[in-house]
Amino acid sequence: MAPYQNDTLPIRVRVQDLLARMTTQEKISQVNQHLYGWQSYTRHGSEFTLTDQFKAHVAWGGGLGALYGLFRADPWSGRTLENGIPAAQSATVSNMVQQYVITHSRLGIPALIVEEAPHGHQALGAVSYPTNLGKSNSFDPALIAQCAQLQAAELAAKGVHLALVSTLDLLKDPRWGRSEETFGESPTLTAAYTQAVIRGFQGDLISDDCFLDHPADANRHIGVVIKHLIGQGDALGGHNAGTVPLGEREVREVYGPLVASIRHAVGVMAAYNDIDGVPCHANRQLLTRWLRTANHFQGLVMADGTALDRLTDLTGSVAAAAQQALTAGVDLSLWDDVYTHIDQALAADPTLMTALDTAVARVLAVKFLLGLFDQPLVSPSEAAKLPKIITASHQANAKLAVESMTLVKNNGVLPLARNQKVAVIGPHTASIYDWLGDYTAPQAPDQFTSLTDAVRPYASQVCTALGSQLRVGVPDQDYRWLDEAEDCASESDAVILTLGGSSARAFDMHFLTNGALAAPQGNTDTGENVDLADLSLSADQLSLLRVIKNTGKPLIVVMVQGRPYDIRPVLAIADAVLLAWYPGQAGPQAVADILFGQTTPTGRLAISYPRSSGQLPVYYYQRHAAKNADYLDESGAPLLPFGAGLDYTTWIVHSLSLTHDLIEQRTAITVTAANTGQYDSSLPLLLFGRFRGTTVLPREKQLLATRRVTIPAGQKQTVTFTVPDTALTYYDAHMRSVLPDQVTFSVGDQTQTIITRYFHVKEN
Structure with a gap:
């Protein structure tokens, strides 16, 4: 038994041993996700066969890094109820694919099966949940985590390893066609939902403790690839994949919470757009220094579909595009041609092998983490769970649809x-x-x-x-x-x-x-x-x-x-x-x-x-400036504010109070919500903060926390929010993370102000 086959060894040791045994072409294969998954099979009635195109691609790489969209069914893929893969046969087909890859890999390396799951698995017989823009109206991260957990169980029973889920994009300009994929405009709320999605799909699979230093878990797992990193919703004019002219302060304050929220995800997908002129797929500052070094991200970075090919417009050649993407930190391609020509980049610059080895090591580490080497196939008992999982998913989906x-x-x-x-x-x-x-x-x-x-x-x-x-x-x-x-x-x-x-x-x-x-x-x-x-x-x-x-x-x-x-x-x-x-x-x-x-x-x-x-824009956290907010022919205020919504019952929010703990460095904000109507119901409580006394233009307000409470008719409930001092900082004129002079907290029409001069927050 080779060390990489020994499941008692730490993942890091297994990766290093396997990497040392691989040829250059085998390494190139591992960072490629070139083939459209639905091109891998043909269906004849209830029988499935693997295509020559799939077999040739496996032979090209001496294996297969990842396969996207094996189960995808839609007009683009051309897969229908008649020629696609029924849910009940998913495990059979995924096992067929996996068995072929393993037996035709010199070192027996399995492939990652990767699927779209933005609001349910994009496959036949899957449960279709509300899109994110609706889900976000629930203010219910716990229910979103529960639905993600059910999706993970569904995918596991089919033989899927990675789910691609949109959570990071912000809705800054609703002219953008992908607005439905966002959790709305709030960085705070979006970060909370992102963490809920990761928790639901992965549990505690990755923690702050480096997973490479431990043996892989004996069970098979589902990983989630969060997309997109970053800024798609900020594109000028609401144009898809448009340019994003964000400065460093805006990037840090708005997207900082989002990048921090994906720390424990198995993967993240880079965005099509640029940040201040630098494409995300070629942005080492974003993908390596900020994502990995500053935020301790341990997973893999996946390219968006054909995005690496777009780099050739910038670089002028596929070799230069491959060099830029590998150096920036892109570990796995998606459908492009650029990463199939990494050999050309290596010929031009042999030192690029270090970057290639780093990317391959991350892909292999994820495969070990998810249990592919130790349990590459779906067992009959696991596949048999699918009908019960689907039933439970429909029940959770019905609740989420109402709340959305x-x-x-x-x-x-x-x-x-x-x-x-x-x-x-x-x-x-x-x-x-x-x-x-x-x-x-x-x-x-x-x-x-x-x-x-x-x-x-x-x-x-x-x-x-x-x-x-x-x-x-x-x-x-x-x-x-x-x-x-x-x-x-x-x-x-x-x-x-x-x-x-x-x-x-x-x-x-x-x-x-x-x-x-x-x-x-x-x-x-x-x-x-x-x-x-x-x-x-x-x-x-x-x-x-x-x-x-x-x-x-x-x-x-x-x-x-x-x-x-x-x-x-x-x-x-x-x-x-x-x-x-x-x-x-x-x-x-x-x-x-x-x-x-x-x-x-x-x-x-x-x-x-x-x-x-x-x-446009009308999002709530724009900067406070001495301007005429209105137009000659139109109000500048939104038609309906963030957090608006009616109920069949009536609510009164009252008795907001504050206490600050200097030792624990946090503020407790307490408020009472009373259901004064005739219907039992739930109310999302939103805690905002308004900063004043700053060296840069402050934001109008910032969402600090939310809490969804369920209260019977005629009853009330007291809720306490706990906000750490670090959540009350902003980036000053010198790009230091500091406290403002004062913060005004509000829940509904209740407000209280606190002076921060006695707080103690370490500057960054």
Whole structure:
């Protein structure tokens, strides 16, 4: 037995032994994730065979570093319910792939199976959760961690090792098509959710103690690759992969908490964009000095899809691009050609072997950590757990879908009375995919309940109509759509109208080599590479809204969306407005349950909701300056502030008090929340701090902590937030981390100010 095969030895020793045995080509293979995973197999009925293309790629490298998208099913991959991998056969196919790789590797090195899981596994039969922008409205990291844990169990039963999950991007400009993938605008909240996702997927797999110094755990594990590092949501103009001109202070203060939050992740994916002119994939300051040295990150850095090929525009050659990326700290490619030509870079600069060895060592270390060498295949007993895992996932998903929705208007029409005639109208009533967001697999009919069917048990009679399309306009031959919708509404006692957008992808669409939509197509107006200049709803949707309002029936509008649209016309005439975002498979049922009072709406906005694209940005932590915040033709304030949201009950927050502990260097902020209404419910409490007495322009306010409390009707609860002094620092004119002269704490309309001159915080 070679040392690398001895599971009692520390991972570091096993890596060093294996690395010393490898040829240069075997090393190059380990840092490559070149092949699209769905190209690895063909399906004939219920039988699967490995393709010649897959076998040739394994032969090229004498093994395989990682394989992305083996189970991916969507219009880009071309995998459907008919030719993709059913959930029940996932373990069989992954074992087939793994067995081939191991037996055709001279040293028996297994491959990492890597899959997209931004809001559930992008595969057949998987559970589709709300997209992040909806999840963030829950202010419930514990539930998000629980859902991540269930996703990890699902992936493990299928033979997956790494889950790619978007958490790091901030929603600074909602014109950006990938807004739905963000947890909103707050660095503090996003960091908390990121830690919850890592904890859910990985447990305590990685801690501050270096995992290389210990033997690998005997069990198989799932690792999460957090994306994207960093700044995509700051791109100028809301352009996908656009340039990001952030200065050092902004990067440290806004993105510092996010980089710190991924310390224990198995992996992180670099972002397409630059930071102040330097592409993230070529940014050693970001990927090595800040991520690894300053924040003690121990995992691997993965490239985004074909991002390394984009470096050739900067470098002029694939060899120079490979050199830049390896030197910066990119350990694993994704679909690009650049890392397949590392041999050219080595020929030009043999000293690059040190950087290659470092990258290979990180990939191998992750494979040992996740148990691939010791348990490379999925056991029958583990695969058999999948049906129970899916059932449990649906239950958690239903709860998360409810918590992700935010009620922003209610003139008393909600909750709706039951056993009345209800009209369900709108462009989202016909397609399940308009509810699910980007990165979604084909859905079997039994995976989804339509809004019409979800409403039926609550109503005596239901009629339904489309009324309009989302973007392309109603064809001339379908001019009766509006008439049909008007008739349906007129015959009903109340109307539920869906408006908004869609990230749906169709099989006749065209895609780029990284899977992004090639150009605007059909009704799709959200998702990767689908940016908007104008946040207004389409003219057809607004016409439908006015026609339904003119019937005089109570009108409830449900916004199904992946970014905030201009909803001023909606708020002006609807009786109630529920922001459902893209709520996933459980979304329509969650909408019905909320509207009919089966449950209460508890979501709160994780963004500052804009009035229009013309007033952007409106995020809450902009710097405080002596400026005219308003425009001649528009208010500068958001339409709805961060944290806004209504409930069926009423709340009073009172009795805020502060105590500071000089010895422990922390402040305790205590506040009482009282449920003064008639419904049991939950309330997210948000603690803000406003810094004053600084040497640079301070931010208007900063979110310091959140707490979700569940309180029965007529009762109250006292909550204490504990804030360390280090959380109250800012970067001064000399780029030192120091305290302001004073901090004003607030929860709701309750405020208290504390003077910080007696605090003791070590300067950085």
